[in-house]
Structure formats: C-alpha cells, structure tokens
Amino acid sequence: MLSTRVKDVIRDIPDFPKPGIIFKDITPLFLDAKLSEAISDDFVQHARSLNVNAICGVESRGFLFGTIIAQKLGVPFILIRKKGKLPGTTIAYSYDLEYGSATIEMHHGDLPKGSRVLIHDDLLATGGTAVAAAELVKLAGSEVAAFSFIINLSFLNGEEKLKKHTDEVYHIVSY
Amino acid sequence: MLSTRVKDVIRDIPDFPKPGIIFKDITPLFLDAKLSEAISDDFVQHARSLNVNAICGVESRGFLFGTIIAQKLGVPFILIRKKGKLPGTTIAYSYDLEYGSATIEMHHGDLPKGSRVLIHDDLLATGGTAVAAAELVKLAGSEVAAFSFIINLSFLNGEEKLKKHTDEVYHIVSY
Numbered sequence: 231m232l233s234t235r236v237k238d239v240i241r242d243i244p245d246f247p248k249p250g251i252i253f254k255d256i257t258p259l260f261l262d263a264k265l266s267e268a269i270s271d272d273f274v275q276h277a278r279s280l281n282v283n284a285i286c287g288v289e290s291r292g293f294l295f296g297t298i299i300a301q302k303l304g305v306p307f308i309l310i311r312k313k314g315k316l317p318g319t320t321i322a323y324s325y326d327l328e329y330g331s332a333t334i335e336m337h338h339g340d341l342p343k344g345s346r347v348l349i350h351d352d353l354l355a356t357g358g359t360a361v362a363a364a365e366l367v368k369l370a371g372s373e374v375a376a377f378s379f380i381i382n383l384s385f386l387n388g389e390e391k392l393k394k395h396t397d398e399v400y401h402i403v404s405y
Numbered sequence: 406m407l408s409t410r411v412k413d414v415i416r417d418i419p420d421f422p423k424p425g426i427i428f429k430d431i432t433p434l435f436l437d438a439k440l441s442e443a444i445s446d447d448f449v450q451h452a453r454s455l456n457v458n459a460i461c462g463v464e465s466r467g468f469l470f471g472t473i474i475a476q477k478l479g480v481p482f483i484l485i486r487k488k489g490k491l492p493g494t495t496i497a498y499s500y501d502l503e504y505g506s507a508t509i510e511m512h513h514g515d516l517p518k519g520s521r522v523l524i525h526d527d528l529l530a531t532g533g534t535a536v537a538a539a540e541l542v543k544l545a546g547s548e549v550a551a552f553s554f555i556i557n558l559s560f561l562n563g564e565e566k567l568k569k570h571t572d573e574v575y576h577i578v579s580y
C-alpha cells in the first residue's frame with residue numbers, strides 16, 4: 231500500500247514551528263526516488279481521471295511534486311506564491327489567519343481561462359490557503375476540478391471548507 | 406536549439422525586486438509542458454554524463470526542476486532552504502551578502518556521505534548562494550560533481566567563484 235510506505239517515511243518533528251505542534255516532515259519522501267515516483271504516478275492517475283488540464287502548485291512544498299505531476303500529465307504548471315514573490319503582474323487573494331492575514335498571488339494571464347485546475351500542496355490543515363488558491367483560480371476565469379495533498383490532517387476539518395469548491399479532495403495519507 | 410526556445414519564453418520584468426534591475430522570470434517555462442520536459446531532459450543528460458548520484462535543490466525555484474531531475478535520474482533529492490524553514494536537525498552555512506548575511510540549511514544526515522552531488526538552482530548571479538550550497542555539501546561529507554542553472558548572468562562572474570569547487574558549471578542560457 232502506497233499510504234503505508236508514505237507514512238513509514240514521513241518524519242514527526244516535535245515542537246516545530248511552535249512548542250506543542252508535531253510537524254509532519256515530508257522531505258524524506260524525496261530521498262527515495264522510487265517512492266517519490268510512485269507518489270507522483272498516484273497523483274497523476276488521480277488528475278488524469280478528472281481530466282485536469284492545468285496544475286496550480288502552492289509555495290513552496292507544493293512545487294516539489296507539482297511540477298512533476300504537470301510534466302507527466304503534459305499540462306501547464308502555474309505557481310501560487312506569497313505576496314511579493316512573483317515578479318510579474320499578479321492577481322491576489324487575501325485571507326484571514328488565526329492572527330492577522332495572508333495574501334497569495336498568481337501571475338495574471340498565465341492560467342489559461344476555462345481550465346480544469348488541480349490545486350496541489352503538500353499538506354491540508356485548516357484549508358485556509360487551499361480555499362484562497364481556489365478563489366484565485368476562479369478570479370482567473372477557471373474551474374477547480376480537484377485538490378490534492380500528500381497529507382490530510384483530518385482532525386482540522388479542512389476538507390469541509392474545500393467541498394464548497396469541489397468534492398474532489400484527494401490525499402495519500404491522513405492523520 | 407533549446408537555448409533559443411528558452412530565451413524566447415523567459416520574461417524580462419523591469420524594476421524587480423528593485424528599481425534598475427531587470428528580473429529574468431523563468432515561471433513561463435512551466436506553462437509549456439513540452440518545453441519544460443525538454444529542459445529537464447537536458448539537465449538529466451548533463452547530470453548522467455557526470456555520474457551524479459544526488460541532487461541538492463536550492464529554495465525555492467531550484468525545487469521546480471530539481472525534483473524532476475532527481476526522479477528521472479533515480480537519485481535522492483535534498484532540499485537546501487533558508488534558515489528556519491527545515492523542521493528537523495540541520496547543518497547550516499552562513500555567507501555575506503552586499504548588506505548583511507544569509508544562512509542556508511540542509512537536513513543533517515539526509516545526503517548520503519560520499520555522494521557525487523549536483524547543486525541545482527534556477528539562476529547563477531554572483532554565486533554567493535551556490536558557493537554556500539557547495540560548502541554545505543562538503544560539510545555533509547560529499548563532493549560537488551557539478552552545478553546546473555537555467556540562467557547564467559555571465560556579466561556577474563559567478564562562474565569564477567564556483568570553479569573553486571568544480572569546473573562543471575552548466576547553464577542553458579546566458580546573458
């Protein structure tokens with residue numbers, strides 16, 4: 231089972247980024263090229279089954295598998311980054327965090343209008359960033375066909391928020 | 406010619422991140438899956454010819470092609486990130502910038518000792534970050550077999566600095 235292999239490799243890092251939080255470190259997945267290929271192929275199969283024709287990857291861990299999935303599918307990959315990181319003209323979406331707010335951006339005009347988009351990131355927690363990414367995709371005149379994540383922290387109920395955009399919320403492992 | 410196709414797609418963004426600087430935006434390369442595949446294949450061929458058996462990608466644009474190259478070669482991919490971004494125990498290297506200094510990190514123990522490493526990033530400018538990445542690789546007990554970049558800003562002479570580590574400095578386009 232892919233999910234078992236992935237869980238065996240993900241590292242628990244206690245007290246990161248804050249005391250009391252156990253961080254799920256996905257970087258060891260990339261130390262095993264065969265495993266990272268199996269994960270990519272799983273994501274690609276999911277995206278292909280939904281006729282996805284563009285991938286939006288969320289900075290920066292969403293870039294790690296995002297570009298591989300896009301290349302294997304043969305579709306455009308569009309970067310979603312924190313405010314101020316993309317050099318060109320952007321569209322932006324701001325959203326509330328526990329304390330304060332955050333803004334993410336996408337280059338204006340890079341996502342072909344009317345695309346069926348997969349939004350990809352490493353981890354689904356409360357879903358704030360993923361929902362903001364979905365709003366960006368809609369602002370750009372496209373449709374969210376699916377979300378995919380390596381990890382779903384299911385006790386945070388992020389999936390509920392995403393279902394306003396699409397029922398297709400995919401993850402490889404869940405905690 | 407791949408370099409011509411790449412130059413045609415890279416966007417010049419004036420006054421980013423500061424007035425007077427013309428930023429070379431590589432993100433449009435990922436809008437064309439066939440072109441991004443041709444670039445990856447070119448990087449892979451270069452790495453294979455040098456018997457590279459690990460890739461270190463520098464945050465965050467170095468992740469974009471870095472994971473693809475590693476997966477195609479079938480070798481580990483190790484993230485090099487700015488201080489504080491990696492959750493586990495790290496090794497760190499600090500270097501001087503025009504004003505102040507910067508520190509980059511790699512997870513301790515993730516790069517197999519004695520590896521022949523390719524350090525990959527999107528752009529070679531003055532070479533400060535790439536040299537620091539090379540020092541990290543040596544601290545980890547491995548050898549820098551090569552550097553690869555999409556772009557070399559040759560008028561900044563970064564290549565000279567890198568040649569202390571290896572003569573194998575590869576780029577697809579040069580300005």
